[in-house]
Amino acid sequence: MDTGSSPGDPGGAWQRAVRALERAARAEALAERYERLALESGNTRHAELAANHRRSAACHRSSARLQKTFAQQLMSLTGPQDTQPLFMSVVAEACGTDSAALTLVGSDQSQLAVAASDKGSRAAQDLEYVLGEGPGTDAAAGRHRVSATGLDIEQRWPAYGPAVTALGFGEVIAVPLKTPDGCLGSLAVFDPRPGAATNTVFADVTQGLVQTMLLGPDADPELYGGTDHRDAVHQAAGMVSVQEHCPVGDALALIKARAYADGVPVNEMAERIVSGAFRLA
Amino acid sequence: MTTPAQQIADVFVELSGGSAGAPLEAPELLATLVRYGPELLGVHAVGTVAAVDARAEPQVAGSEDGAQLLKREALKWAEGPGTEARNSGRPIPCVALDGQAAMRRWPRYTSRALELGYTRAAAFPLRTRERPVGALVLLGSPADAPMSEETGALAQALADFTALALIREHELQESRTLSGQLEHALVSRVIIEQAKGVLANSCGLTMDGAFALLRGHARAHRRLLSDVAHDVVEGRLRLDGGDNGLT
Structure with missing residues (x-):
């Protein structure tokens, strides 16, 4: 797992783009070979293989586009005062929106790491974390696409729904980050432009993310420094478990509940606890 | 030789993991191939060798002890029709093992095969998208009918299907x-x-x-x-x- 590329270095992103293009070219050459074989033999298995390679090539191309756009954004930085671009904002753009959130979960469906493209998606992701329900959770657990608009959002998730529409979002679509026989988490996008978030776009973007950024020889699950492991939250959970003489899981639930009740982002609540400025109970 | 379509279909289903549909791991897959191979292809015995990961030790299987032994020795000597099919990616049509040509081509392999009672051999590469990952070898005794063109086509189809299943299983493990x-x-x-x-x-x-x-x-x-x-x-x-x- 390569976590060496620094967030500010476009070189890593260019290299990933080039390698993704090479993989795409290889997959396309194979697809062509099988298409010729299928024509000659009429064998449906060859046609299936050709289609698989075409799909795989599309994923690699999509992945190369993400890397290239990100590298260009890094290179257009003019000074140190510029804010670092986020890889997730490139992912969001590919899905036709400004707001996209990625969540990585464990086999027990617990959230292990998150990344978001902007404040809105970050706030929505926090809501899902503290309330324990929402589209990303459902997409990862059910391994299928979840989408909802307007009132449907509020009815579907009684706690999360009204809170997320209060943020101003009117539509959410979440898709699982599938592996051949598992699921790494989900990608949620908010208010995509009409017609932008098609199944094909999602399939290419999620498979590109899984194959290039999360798994494989080239992986950087840190997303160029954009991944948040919620370190402070887990530190605070450890502290609260001692203070309250309770299991760390219960301590985490207490922190989430308090953050929600006080209307404070959970990471900020955790930092207050860690710094000693705030004690639960 | 004609094999009923139903029987052929059943073997392909077995190779895909049976009715449960769970992909077979490599050793089970090769064992399934050699278990059904002789009857389906109308030959005395079959042997197979495969390694999806070129760095890993190749796995061998045979429908009977002799075929398994011969496969293992062929691997050790880097000789024989299976080895050639695996390296070239092309099938080796039926060869008489008691003929001069075969003895010159594979001296150690042919004498051991004859000792074990195999007088004919044909080999088919386990082909995948990029390279062959193994071979399926058909071994005939003097009592067998000659191998037909149909047998060859069916053997290659079985070999290709096995190769695909091996690749899929390998990708699954890797993921x-x-x-x-x-x-x-x-x-x-x-x-x-x-x-x-x-x-x-x-x-x-x-x-x-x-x-x-x-x-x-x-x-x-x-x-x-x-x-x-x-x-x-x-x-x-x-x-x-x-x-x-x-x-």
């Missing part, structure tokens, strides 16, 4: 390994941060101090940091900042 590594790395980070919090509060340390205590204990006891952290979080291990955590 499981990588997903497992990612999850392990993420979970370890969470548990270490939780342990830092526990120690910071119970020992009155900063987060950096808590990490140093955790790491010191893991090093002193030659344990994984994440295992120590787990014990701390679960309350099975109490570390004390004062005594270097040896309690």
